[in-house]
Every structure is written in structure tokens, then in C-alpha cells.
Amino acid sequence: MKKLMLDKASNLLLGLIIPILIVACMEMVSRLELTTSQLFVPPKLILETLIFLLKDGELLRNLGISFLRVTSGFLVGVTGGLVFGAAMGMSRKFEEYVGPLFHALRQIPVLAWIPLLILWIGIGEDFKVWFIAVTVFYPMALNACAGVKGVSKSYLEVGRVFDLGLLKRVSVIILPAALPSLFTGLRLSLSIAWMAVVGAELVAASEGVGYMMYRSRMQLQVDTVLVCIMAVGLTGYTMSLALGKIELFTLRWRRTDS
Amino acid sequence: MKTVFRALLTIGVLTTLLSGLGLAESKPKVIRIGCTGSNRPIPGNTFGILNQLGMLEAEFKKDNIKIEWNVFKGAGPASNEALANGAVDFVTFGDLPSIIGRAQGKIKFLAVHETRRAAYTIVQPDSKAKTIADLKGKKWGVSYGTAGHLYWSKLVDRAGLKEKDFKAVNFSGGDGKAAFLAKEIDALNVGTDVYDYISLGQAKVIYGTDQAPDLKGTAGLVVTEQFAKKYPEITYRFVKTYVRAAKLGSDPKNRAKTLTLWSNTGTSLSSLKKEYNKVPLALILDPVPDEYVISHLRDGIKFSKEKRIIRKDFDLNQWIDTSYLNRALKELKLEKYWPASDVNGTPTARR
């Protein structure tokens, strides 16, 4: 037991060495004023800015707006992707009809959708939510399709033997069996959603954390930019942790089951 | 171990020698300039005259010094980034960018590039908005970190409103114009090209420096402290050529030629004519920082600190260095050429 704790402690320390070195380096270089490069901002200033922005409410307000956008777009895109992907997985015919077009459109890098969407729906909230939804749709659809296709044949047999209706088959057999793939899709979609919201806010926004970064950059405030980066990273990480916990919970019964 | 030590020592000595040689050089190989431009890579005002008439190239030809022009679409912020990266030596940009630049790094304010810079707020041609308050909640294109940002900030302040009352969408470069023309935003702040928008039926003006002359901006010429320290003579000659160009532009006899030169930036000649009918060119291109300019900059610094655009205050006198300018004026015998303006911008003759 003690060895385990010692191990964990030493791992933690090792992991902190390089970050501490970087912080020290930044402090030294900015103190000695060796360069005007924006990279070397005193860490103390970053901390001060963080505290100020938190007190001021600016950081949380903008983060909250981005978070809302992510959640809305995520929900819309993931639902669409789930339904579409599951349909592709379950019906061969459906896949044959829509597959080629689906895969063709998939080749388009997500960022290339920005100009098109802006021209079609302007630069309001709608744009951001739809953009996120579009970027999230594909990974979810792919994973849903793979998940559904991967459902063990024996399970499907059971459904047939018991003569279950479509709805029952989906909810009782297919969905639960496809869950691991679905969660992979969800996790992937979440990180893509954050990338999408930052991208959208760097281009056409009046609020949000990406907007905050953009504005601070124009005003040469690297410390604010760095604070925003940390905020986004932390929020994204927390959300994926939460997702992971949900995954563990939903899959727990499954492990004992199979 | 011994060999390593010896090797390091040799390297150390060699580098010191070589850098010493470098210091012995009194001339740079290239003078790098940064400025703002829009669609075409040609700046306006005095720099426009310098650029198009090739005056700097002529001045430094005999020293074999190249002149490198970097005309940024991204305006002030781009120039500031270039300064921070040591990519340029001389820069002209508006009041807010220069204030931001000084608060962040070591630059010297050498001379004025433009005073009484006009700014206007335009809205879509079918818009029902008549006052700033009518734009509450609407999308307003702002380029943060530029002179237009200061204009906008002061404007909002003066209308008794807050920046949060509007949806201020951030744009850099020409994106604001594109977004406005594509009707993605409701309002935009523009400058001397405003009449182009009007004549093409693309916009209506609802506010501007015509109604609020104290919102007019100032632009300046700055140099990095490093460059000035290393090459004081070159800096002086640069300023001298600059003053000559300013005089060319200020001379009422050259008015037509100057405006034609400036129309090469993309703003139409007729728009420029309308705009520059309001104030004599000599007042605009006056390179000497007089009371009008200084009080404007002082206000700007205070305002920026209040709005947390800059974090630290700085001393105006430490920043403005007119030694080169004064020497140039003396040598060119132009000390009394430009009138000095008082705090309100009223010109009085120079003593």
C-alpha cells in the first residue's frame, strides 16, 4: 500500500517537472526583459488576470455561452448522427442508398463548412449551433453505424426468436449492445464540438470564449489568451470525465450481464 | 572533459568576436517598415507619399540599404505583432495600437502621422436606426485593438451605454467590410472611404466625427528603441525624409497630386476629395506633436487603462521623442511651417 502511494507521488512529481521549468523560464525571461516576444509573459500576470476575469465575471460568462453552444450543437448533431448511423447499420438498403453520398460529404474537412454556413444562415447563434451539429454528426453516425453492425448475431437471433417488434428490438437488444461504440462516438464528438465552437467564435462572434481569445489577441493581451486556453481545456476535460463516468455507470450492468 | 571545456571556450570567444564585429557595423542592411493598408498593399497619408514616390529608397540608395514595406491588412494589431516579433523597425499606426504597443514593448513615438482622423458609423441602407441607442442589441462590427476600437469605445461611453449593450462582432482586416456588405452585421465603423459606401448605395451614416469632432483619431510614427539606439543617424535621416514627404503633402499646391496618389489605396478619388474638403491637408499631415495631439494621446492612455485595454500606465514624455523631428525641422528650415494647434484643435501660428 505504501509503495503504491509512494509510486503515485513520485509519478506526480515527475510529471510536474517540465511544467514548472516552463513557468520558471517564462518568469525569468520576462523579468530580465530579454525579449519583446509575446510568449514570455510573467506567470504572475497570468494569475492576476485569471483572478480578475473570474471576479469580473467575464470569463465565466463567456465560457458559459460557449458551453451552451457546445451543448446545444452537440445534442442536435449527436442525435442526428445516432439516428442516421443506426439506420445505416440496421438497414442494408438504406446504407446502399445514402452511403456513397454520406461518405463523399464526409471527406470535406469540417472547417470548410464555415463559409458555406455563414453565407446561408448568417453569423448569429444559429450558425454556431448548426456548425457544431454538422461537425459532430459524422463521427457519431460512423460510430453508431459500426456499433449497430457489431451487434452479435446471437443477440439478433434472440430478438427474432422472441418475435420482438422493431422498437423493442432496438431498445432492448441493439442499443445496449452498441453502447461501447456509441460512447466512443460521444467522446470523440465532444472534443470535436469544442474545436468547432472555438473555430466559429474566432471568425464570427460577439461573445464566447473563442471571441475572448480573438479580442485579447488583437489587444496584445497574451495573458488573457492563455487564461482562456486553460479555461477551455479544463472545461473540455471535465466534460469528458463526466462522460466517462456516465459510460462506466451505464456499462456496469453490462459487464455482469455478458 | 578537458576537450569539451576547451571547445566551449573557443566557441564562446568566437561568438563574442563575431558579435563584436556585428556591433561595429553602423548601417543595417534593410530598413523594415510596417503600416496599414486595405485591399491594395499601399498605405495612406505621409507613408503613402513616401511609398509611392520611392523617397526612402532614393535617400538610402547610396548606403545600399534596402527598404522593406510590410503593408498589413490586419491594421494596428498586425503591426503590433510584427513589432513584438522584431520583424519591423518603423511603424505607423493609430492612437490605440500605438498606446497598446508602448504598454507592451519598447517603442519611441517620433512624429505624428495623421491627426483629425475621421471615423463614421454606418448602417445598412434599409436600417431604421437613427441614433446609437437604436443599435442596442444589434450586430456591430468592431476591430479590437485598432484606432476604430478607441473611436467606438468612446462613442459608446458618451452615449451613456455599455459595450455589452451591443453585439460587437470582432473582425480583423477587411472581414468587417465583407460582413457588412453581405448584410451579416447591422453596423460598422469606417473611415475616409465612407463616401464610397454612400455613393454605391451600400450604407447610411448615422454618426461620426462630423457630429463629435473630439472622437477624431491620431496616428503616429514609431520606431523600436533597439533600432534607434543602434542606428541613430539612419533614424534621423528616415525622419528627415518623412518630414519632406509631409511637407509635399501639406503644400496646397500639390493637393490634387496628393489626393490622386492616395486614391491608389482603393478609396475613390471623389470620396477622398469630399473628406479632405473639411480640413486643410496641412493640419492633417502635421508631423509635430502639439498640444492637441498630446492631450489627445494623454486622454487615450487614461481611457485605455480605465477600460482595461492596457494594464500599466506609462509616461507620455518617456514615450515621445521629438529630438529627431526637431533636428530635421531645423535642418529643412520648416520649424514654422506647420501651425501648432491648441487643446481644442484650433491652429495658432508657431512662435
Added chain:
Amino acid sequence: MKAEHVMHKARGLVVPILLLALWWVIAWNRWVSPLFLPSPEKVVATFLSLLGEGKIVANLGESLSKVVKGFLIGITAGFVLGLLMGLSRTAEKLLGPLFNAVRQVPILAWIPVLILVFGLTELAKLIFIALGALYPMTLNTFDGCRQLKREYLELARVFEYSRLRLLWRFTLPSALPSILAGLRVSLSEAWLLVIGAEIFFKTRGGLGDMMWEAKGKVRMDVVFITIIIIGLIGFLLNQTMTLLEKRLLRWRGTN
């Protein structure tokens, strides 16, 4: 058998053809403003004229050169980093936490920092693209290194192989599938980020820039064309990588 195969493929064409027909009808009747939906003929006509002007080839070349440079830098760095962390537990403990922390940040969020530190220069764009290629490459290389089967490790220990021999003969070959997969993912990331770089770093040149300019002038037809080209190139790059992957793995034989 053959007929059914053809039927399958034919079904795939039904929807695209229907959509194309719908597009043509809508444009013909002007039910939607041509600014939103240019007619198919206009798109083709603009494409041909742009091709003639050489604009497409020039911008394509610009984007391709960026993707190649950024990709190469990124995968080299990623390979080295992944190898370091995969082979040495200490390295993993030193670098791992930082790497994982940085990975949480969406790559686009680094753009403002890169611009402030490196300016709006080619270097900044290359670093951005390389960063995108770096993440998947590092992860995959790391995973690959860890895949070495215990038996081989034991074997190497028994025969007292040198570390280098172990690396060259055992670790790397067994890591190959992961590494190749990493290359594929890195390439598509790099292509995505080239377009991103051209949009967000706002300098002249490249397909992304062409698309953005077109958006600024509300030239939907040019936007359509650039999207199609970008998607096509992405597809081709992906296919090339997949082919390479299959070839190399086949040569290796079954494991």
C-alpha cells in the same frame, strides 16, 4: 451475382442524382436566390474559367505545399515524441502529463497564441499544421511501442539482444500497424488544418483563402467549387495513405 452487385452500386447513385436534379430545378426556377444557391451550370462555368486562369492550380499548389511541409514536420516530431514516451517509462512520466494536458485544448485555440508569438507568418501556419499532425502520430507511435508482445521481450532478453536490436527488429515492426494508422490520421488532420490556417491566419494564397475571399464577395459558386476540391484532395490523400498502409503491412506478412 454480378447483377446484384451492380444493383447495390446503382442504389448508391439514386440519392445524389435526385439531389442534383432538385438542385437544377430549384436554380432554374429561381425559387431560391442565386446568391444562396447558384445554378449547376454557373458552378461548372466558373470552375472552367478559374481553371483557365490558373487560379485553381496555383491555390491548390499552395495548399498542398503547406500540407506536405507541416505534415512532415509534425510526424517527425510526433514519431520521436511517441517513441521516447513509448520506450522509456521515465520519459512517459516526465512528458506524459503535460502532453495529455495540452491535448485537452482544442487545437484551434492555439491560433491566437501562435499569431502573437510568431506573427501572421508562414512559420506560424506551419507550426499550427505540424501540431495537428503531431498529436495522432505521438499517440499511435506510443501505443504501437507498447504493443510488443511479452514473448518477444522474453526472447530478446534470453538472447541478450542489445537495446537497439530490440528496437529495430521487434518493437518497431510490431508497432508498424499503429504507426501507419497514425500517419493516415495525421495526414487528414494536417489537411484539415491547412484549410483552417488559411482561413484563420488570413494571409494570401491557398484554397482556404480562395474560399474565404469568395465568401467575402458572396460568390457562392466559388465557395462550392473550393469545397468540392478540398474534399476531393482530402479523399485522395486518405486513399493514398490507406494504400500505402495496406502495401506495407502486406509485405510484412501476417504476425
